[in-house]
Amino acid sequence: MKWLNIQSCERTGVALRRKHNVLESRTKPQLIPAFTMRIVFIGPPGAGKGTQAEKIIAQFKPAHLSTGDMLRAARDAKTEIGLEAEKYMSSGKLVPDEVVIGVIADRLKQDDCKSGYLLDGFPRTIAQAEALDKMLADAGTPLDVVLELKVPDEELFSRLSKRGRADDNPETIKERIAVYNNQTSPLLDYYGKKGLLKTIEGLGTVNEIFARIEKVLNPPKSGCGCACR
Numbered sequence: 001m002k003w004l005n006i007q008s009c010e011r012t013g014v015a016l017r018r019k020h021n022v023l024e025s026r027t028k029p030q031l032i033p034a035f036t037m038r039i040v041f042i043g044p045p046g047a048g049k050g051t052q053a054e055k056i057i058a059q060f061k062p063a064h065l066s067t068g069d070m071l072r073a074a075r076d077a078k079t080e081i082g083l084e085a086e087k088y089m090s091s092g093k094l095v096p097d098e099v100v101i102g103v104i105a106d107r108l109k110q111d112d113c114k115s116g117y118l119l120d121g122f123p124r125t126i127a128q129a130e131a132l133d134k135m136l137a138d139a140g141t142p143l144d145v146v147l148e149l150k151v152p153d154e155e156l157f158s159r160l161s162k163r164g165r166a167d168d169n170p171e172t173i174k175e176r177i178a179v180y181n182n183q184t185s186p187l188l189d190y191y192g193k194k195g196l197l198k199t200i201e202g203l204g205t206v207n208e209i210f211a212r213i214e215k216v217l218n219p220p221k222s223g224c225g226c227a228c229r
């Protein structure tokens with residue numbers, strides 16, 4: 001693994017962790033992994049989160065932790081968790097918190113998560129966010145940023161109707177959008193209050209949207225050189 005020196009941001013005292021932000025050290029250098037950004041990615045079904053997640057992974061190389069993908073893999077492998085999850089997934093409902101929290105807790109212990117990860121589709125409820133906070137506080141590894149990909153409901157419905165995944169029939173789509181609005185959107189306020197939320201406008205071309213994400217994850221070097229702005 002590649003290691004870098006870090007120092008603190010002049011304004012906030014927050015440790016600079018990212019390669020492009022490493023300035024000449026005036027404080028005692030410490031060694032940390034080259035990229036340790038911990039990102040939560042939130043967005044309604046059909047917002048294009050999967051597409052943008054792939055681009056984030058390709059560019060910034062965090063581990064990709066998609067609960068949707070993990071649950072579908074468990075379902076296809078017919079594990080106990082997978083068969084339990086399928087009952088909810090097929091009707092657009094959320095899999096119970098304790099099941100998903102258990103899946104993520106195991107995944108976060110794996111080695112590839114040490115150098116940063118993108119949580120995609122988790123947390124989806126306040127209870128999941130609180131459980132995540134507790135896990136990360138215990139490990140001393142707080143989140144760096146929460147990205148919200150924002151797209152109006154009408155656009156979501158029309159995009160999903162064209163996609164054709166098994167859970168993309170009109171009734172399930174309506175249910176998943178309602179579940180997002182009722183159970184997941186309160187997270188925006190939750191993370192907003194913690195100062196972690198960055199909202200990305202999700203209308204435009206794939207590259208235009210990714211450029212907005214890059215701006216947040218990779219701010220131009222100026223001022224103290226930190227992502228504190």
Ligand code: ADP
Nearest residue numbers: 045067068088089092093094095100121122124
């Ligand atoms: P979407 O296209 O709706 O964003 P995902 O691939 O993220 O789809 O998830 C598909 C389904 O898996 C959800 O509708 C839900 O049933 C289940 N699921 C995924 N992540 C979670 C989670 N964090 N909590 C509960 N259920 C989840």
